[in-house]
Amino acid sequence: MSRISRIEIDDRNLPPPTPEIEQERRVAMYDLIEGNSFDLPKRADRDVPAGPYQLELAIRDKRLVFDLSTDGGDKAAEFHLSLSPFRQVVKDYWQVCESYFDAVKNMPPSQIETIDMARRGIHDEGARILADRLEDKAEIDHPTARRLFTLICVLHFGA
Secondary structure: OOOEEEEEEEOOOOOOOOHHHHHHHHHHHHHHHHOOOEEOOOOOOOOOOOOOEEEEEEEEOOEEEEEEEEOOOOEEEEEEEEOHHHHHHHHHHHHHHHHHHHHHHHOOHHHHHHHHHHHHHHHHHHHHHHHHHOOOOOEEOHHHHHHHHHHHHHHHHHO
16 A cells, blocks of 8 residues: 655645644644555556655635645646535534643543543544545545544634
């Protein structure tokens, strides 16, 4: 399986991120580059260039855009996904993240752990939705889907 070797976030049409959002983005991008599994499925109707791939992730016209090229700069693929399936899970994810950040400051470890379990569950749900939406477009593993979902949340927050 191939991988993503570089990622860029196109956020030029979005409001500037808060420091917390910027930190989430940096961590997710670092983690994604350090370990991911991403490949484009072979197709009978056209050649699919081999990876590794460079990914530009953006929101354009209320759609999530994956723009992929090879490390040599050749266009590999571009696909657009509706944001609708992500709206509720992104909203839920940010709400539980806010609760988690507040809990870390004021609550005992047992309550923090409970909120963190909920946060991870919602994150897993978002990763599952992403993997389903990418079916037949890209082959990814669960950890890669989780990291990409974090980046979608960061982008969606400003959209």
